[in-house]
Amino acid sequence: MTATAPQRIRGFEFVPGRILAGKYEVVHRLGAGWEGEVYLVRERATGIERAAKLFFPDRNPGDRSARNYAKKLHRLGACEILIQYHSQESIRFRGHQVTVLVSDYVRGELLSDFLRRQRGRRLAPFPALHLLHALALGVECIHAAGEYHGDLHSENIVVERYGLRFELKLFDLFHWTGPKTEAIRGDVVEMVRVFHEALGGARHYAGQPAEVKAICCGLKRTLILRKFRTAGQLRRHIEALTWQ
Numbered sequence: 001m002t003a004t005a006p007q008r009i010r011g012f013e014f015v016p017g018r019i020l021a022g023k024y025e026v027v028h029r030l031g032a033g034w035e036g037e038v039y040l041v042r043e044r045a046t047g048i049e050r051a052a053k054l055f056f057p058d059r060n061p062g063d064r065s066a067r068n069y070a071k072k073l074h075r076l077g078a079c080e081i082l083i084q085y086h087s088q089e090s091i092r093f094r095g096h097q098v099t100v101l102v103s104d105y106v107r108g109e110l111l112s113d114f115l116r117r118q119r120g121r122r123l124a125p126f127p128a129l130h131l132l133h134a135l136a137l138g139v140e141c142i143h144a145a146g147e148y149h150g151d152l153h154s155e156n157i158v159v160e161r162y163g164l165r166f167e168l169k170l171f172d173l174f175h176w177t178g179p180k181t182e183a184i185r186g187d188v189v190e191m192v193r194v195f196h197e198a199l200g201g202a203r204h205y206a207g208q209p210a211e212v213k214a215i216c217c218g219l220k221r222t223l224i225l226r227k228f229r230t231a232g233q234l235r236r237h238i239e240a241l242t243w244q
Contacts, residue, residue, distance in 0.1 A: 009056050009096060012037055019044070020100060021089040024052060031110065031155045033172055035059050035069075040105055051083060051105040051171055057096045066099040068175040073103065076145055081138025083171050106169040108161070112154040115198055122200030125212050132195040132215070133238045134166040139187055139231035148183040150174030152190035154197055188228050189221050211241055 011032070018026040024041035027049065031038050036055040043050060055066050066088065073085035089100040111131075115121055123131065135157070142149055151174035160167040176183045196216050199208060205216070215237070217223035228234040 007094065008058050009094060009098070012039075012054055012093065012098075014039060020052065021091050023089070024050065024102070030171065033151055033156070033174070035065055035174065038171060041102070049105045050086065051103045052089075053101045053103070053172070054091075055099045055101075057098060060099055063099055065175055066101055069173055070101055072147060072173055072175070076142055076147060079138065079141035079145070081135075081141065081168055081170050082173075083169060103171070106158055106160060106171070108158040108169065110155060111157040111159055111168075111194070111198075114159045115154065120200065122204060123198045125199065125209055128195060128198045128212075129238060129241070130164075131166050131168075131198055132191065133235060134168050135191050135194065136231045136235035136238065138168055138170070139191065140235055143184050143187070143230045143232060146180060148176075148180060148187050150176050150183055150186070152187055152194060154194055157194065185225050185229055188231060188234060189224050191231065191234065192216055192224050192228075193219060209243075211243055 014020075014026045014029070016026055016028055020026065020041060023044055025044055027040040027042055029037060029039050030051060036053055036059070038051055038053045041050050041052045042048070053069070060066050070085050070088060073082060076082055077084060083104040083106060086102045086104070089102060091098050091100060115123070139149060139152070149170060151172055152170070156170055156172045158169040158171060160169055192215060196205070196219055199205070199212065205213075208216070215234075217227070228237065
């Protein structure tokens with residue numbers, strides 16, 4: 001008889017109280033992406049809360065994705081918008097060896113949840129520009145180091161606090177195999193998409209001021225990149241913006 005190969009994992013569905021690697025207790029799931037899922041966990045020995053990213057094994061061949069993720073977080077330790085990497089663990093799940101990367105946990109609210117709580121589930125243009133500026137300012141540090149985030153969307157952005165300005169954290173990264181310059185440009189396009197979403201998306205786009213439309217460019221990638229090729233260029237455009 002031939003052994004049945006383990007099925008591919010597309011979700012861990014860990015419930016609160018599940019113990020990982022004998023060290024961490026699951027509190028709840030924070031989010032999910034193409035590579036895996038992120039959980040809020042608590043160190044059993046100290047009670048300290050951490051974020052644990054679990055990689056889907058077939059999307060982490062030879063542990064390359066996890067290794068690239070950890071090394072990138074370490075290299076970008078000076079970028080305040082990113083969480084800080086701590087350690088790597090390994091668990092068995094449904095016949096698979098699963099890599100777990102443990103990082104800082106930041107208290108806050110997913111941007112997607114934050115937007116759902118706003119009146120009309122969207123931001124007015126001026127606070128949305130503040131949001132985009134905070135995002136561009138944080139990602140600019142990553143781009144200045146010749147790196148990229150690779151997976152920017154409202155489920156990966158945490159709003160730590162807001163008032164006169166937004167304070168944001170990004171809790172996931174993605175490693176692309178293509179040229180870094182293209183991935184950096186992809187970050188810029190995705191930041192503009194986040195801005196567009198924060199304003200209420202296509203439903204409310206026609207009524208936006210010209211200054212907003214000049215940034216969104218109808219979400220046409222070529223038009224966006226003709227104006228902004230890095231987060232720094234986008235940040236400087238916002239800071240010099242003149243309202244008509």
